[in-house]
Amino acid sequence: MAIAESVLEIVLATARGSAAARVSTVWLELGALSQVEVRALAFCFDAVTRGSVAEGAALEIVTLPGEAWCMPCGDRVALAKLGEPCPRCGSFQLQVLSGEEMRVKEIAIA
Amino acid sequence: MCTTCGCGQDEVRIEGVPDDRRHDAHRHADGTVHAHPHRHADDPDEAHTQAKEGGTHWHRLDDGTWHEHGHEHGHTHAGALIGGLGAVHAHGVPPSRIVAIERDILAKNNAFAGANRQLFADRGLFVLNLVSSPGSGKTTLLVRTIAALAGRVPVAVIEGDQQTTRDADRIRATGVPAVQINTGKGCHLDAHMVGDALAALPCGQGGLLFIENVGNLVCPAAFDLGEAHKVVILSVTEGEDKPLKYPDMFHAADLLLINKVDLTPYVDFDAAAAIGYARQVRPDLPAMRVSAATGEGLEAWIEWLLQGAAAATAARDQSVLALRRRVGELESELARRAPATSPA
Numbered sequence: 001m002a003i004a005e006s007v008l009e010i011v012l013a014t015a016r017g018s019a020a021a022r023v024s025t026v027w028l029e030l031g032a033l034s035q036v037e038v039r040a041l042a043f044c045f046d047a048v049t050r051g052s053v054a055e056g057a058a059l060e061i062v063t064l065p066g067e068a069w070c071m072p073c074g075d076r077v078a079l080a081k082l083g084e085p086c087p088r089c090g091s092f093q094l095q096v097l098s099g100e101e102m103r104v105k106e107i108a109i110a
Numbered sequence: 111m112c113t114t115c116g117c118g119q120d121e122v123r124i125e126g127v128p129d130d131r132r133h134d135a136h137r138h139a140d141g142t143v144h145a146h147p148h149r150h151a152d153d154p155d156e157a158h159t160q161a162k163e164g165g166t167h168w169h170r171l172d173d174g175t176w177h178e179h180g181h182e183h184g185h186t187h188a189g190a191l192i193g194g195l196g197a198v199h200a201h202g203v204p205p206s207r208i209v210a211i212e213r214d215i216l217a218k219n220n221a222f223a224g225a226n227r228q229l230f231a232d233r234g235l236f237v238l239n240l241v242s243s244p245g246s247g248k249t250t251l252l253v254r255t256i257a258a259l260a261g262r263v264p265v266a267v268i269e270g271d272q273q274t275t276r277d278a279d280r281i282r283a284t285g286v287p288a289v290q291i292n293t294g295k296g297c298h299l300d301a302h303m304v305g306d307a308l309a310a311l312p313c314g315q316g317g318l319l320f321i322e323n324v325g326n327l328v329c330p331a332a333f334d335l336g337e338a339h340k341v342v343i344l345s346v347t348e349g350e351d352k353p354l355k356y357p358d359m360f361h362a363a364d365l366l367l368i369n370k371v372d373l374t375p376y377v378d379f380d381a382a383a384a385i386g387y388a389r390q391v392r393p394d395l396p397a398m399r400v401s402a403a404t405g406e407g408l409e410a411w412i413e414w415l416l417q418g419a420a421a422a423t424a425a426r427d428q429s430v431l432a433l434r435r436r437v438g439e440l441e442s443e444l445a446r447r448a449p450a451t452s453p454a
Contacts, residue, residue, distance in 0.1 A: 002300070006215050014211050024206050028215070035332045035358045071393075082357035083391045092390040096361075102215040108206040 003036060003102070004044035010104045011054050020109035023054040027106050032066040033082055033099035057107075066099025121294020124307050126275065219333055222301035226336025229308065230319070234426030236418040237319045239335050241359055242343035243352075244325030247369045249277045251343065251402035252320055256284045258405070258412050263419045264317030268307045270299040270324045277322065287312045298329040301336055316423045318415060331358040338418065339364035342388075346370045346377050350384035357391040365396050367411065372401040 007026065015023050026045075030036050042059055049055050066079040070086040071093040077086050079099060085092050122129040214220065230237045240248050249269075256265055267288040269277040278290035289311045291303050304321060313319060321337060323330045331340075342363035344352055347370060353360040360366070366388050368381050385397045398414075400407035 003215055006218055009218065010211060010213050010215070014209055018209050020209075035328075082361050083354050083387075085390070093393050095393070104211045104213050104215060106208050106210045106212075108208050110206045 001044045001048070004041055004048045007041075007045065007104055008048045008052065008054060011057075011107055012052060014107060015053050015109055018109055020053060022110045023057045023107050024110060025058045025060060025108040026054065026104065027060045027062060029062045029064055029101055029103040029105045031064045031099035031101040032080060033096060034102045036102055054107075062105065064099060064101055067097045068094040068099075069097055070094055121292075122296060122303055123292040123294065124303070124310055125278075125290055126292070129303065129306055216332065216334075219301050222305055223334035223336040226301055226305055226308070230336060230338075230422075231426060231429070233314070234316045234423040235313070235319045236317070236415070236422040237321065237335075237337045238415075238418075239330070239337035239340045240320060240322045240343060241327070241330045241340055241363070242325060242345075243327045243348060246325070246343045246345040246348065247402045248322050248325070248343055249280055251367070251369060251400070252322060253280060253284055254402045254405060254408065255320075255411065255415070256281070256286050258408050259318075259415070263416065264314065266311055266313040266317070266319050268299075268304060268311065268319070268321045270303075270322060272296070272324065293324060297324055297326050298333055299323050299335060300333050304335045316419070316426070318419050327352065327356040327359050331362045338422070341365045341367060343367045343369050344384060344388075346373050346379040346381070348379075350380050351387055353384065353388035353391055360388045360395065361391045363388075363392060363395060365398070365414070368397065368399045369402055371399045371406055372404045 007028065011023055011026055014020075030038070038061060045059050049057055066081070067076055068079040068086075069075075070077045070089065070091060072091045073086060073089050075088075076097060077088055077094070079094065079096065082096075086094060240252070242248055252267060259265060265286045267278070267281045267286060269275075269281065269288055269290045271277055271290070271292060272294060273292050275290040275292075278288040281288035289307045291299060291307050293299070293303070299321065321335055323335075340359075340363045342359055342365070344366065346368065366385065368384060371381070374381070381399055385395075388395050388397065398407055398410050400411055
């Protein structure tokens, strides 16, 4: 719920700054390795937006792929989940580069 | 939050006192406070049917189930979307416009964490966020650690639980100052709560500050409290594959303590395997095997703590030295530029 509330806070601040009457859509970028359960977030988002200019807003989620630096390979590799090895060489010596993002990307307002 | 269970934040208490300030006033990371009207989220259980205006992608149906759908379901759109990432629809209504935000969802918590971190640095505190399942032995380990430190460095503790002050009471019984945060329905501590607890904690310069998080191997991983390190505690009664099942927490940790090793003869736990699994999600994670009950293995843990505390104090002293030097330079510069006043 706190994640949904944080999203709402960011959305409302932007809506106020743009003198928006309504927010129709909210786009989130969530990394594949981030710690958000999407269904729960959608549920909570619906709850927290009621009574605000974002009530009824659509929630669009863009999933960003996970990427890590594989030390033995000396190269960037795709990482679908934490705990998985390098898809090329099978090593676990991985440094996560991206995929942990949780961002409010943009909103559509009227 | 709880990114998974939807727990609320309305019942936080610090030492039994409701943390009302989070409702009626905001304390910003820079210290300014402003008031705003109390707002309650509507009851999320009220029944509600689907098809909202504007093309909602998540709907809760009358039977309570949630489903996701795209624009191909036939419902009307009240607004048109131009540009952005979604499909473009034009229905002869005034267009919406897209406003870019690009802001981290946890930016607010991170700002409070940053303020905490600065305060810790200013005081030369070595701060540790102890995380684990409930019942791994965090509090017992803390009590044992305090005894083993034998007053070599100052120690203070912030305790986090849903309810009761039992853990803070146990710490205070050792003679060390402690503050209890009760989260109510909440399942993790956040940086704002820790900032408020610090205000109530008699904690001076230098030494160790332990933050014992709510027992939970999931949610605390996401919340920076301003600590130097997350220390994850896994007891031998818990199963060696926990790091694979709860990767976020082990990924976020800088030290793994395997506790209750005195029970090893009675359980089917492979400590080497557990450490190996943890290093799959967090390469080269340092690990120690300890028993809070018998004191086994504590020397390495105490040594690690003392080194951290010394480094934090040294860093603060360096800052103070650097600041003093800078003040001296500025004073000289001012004196050089001040117009000379001739004696009367």
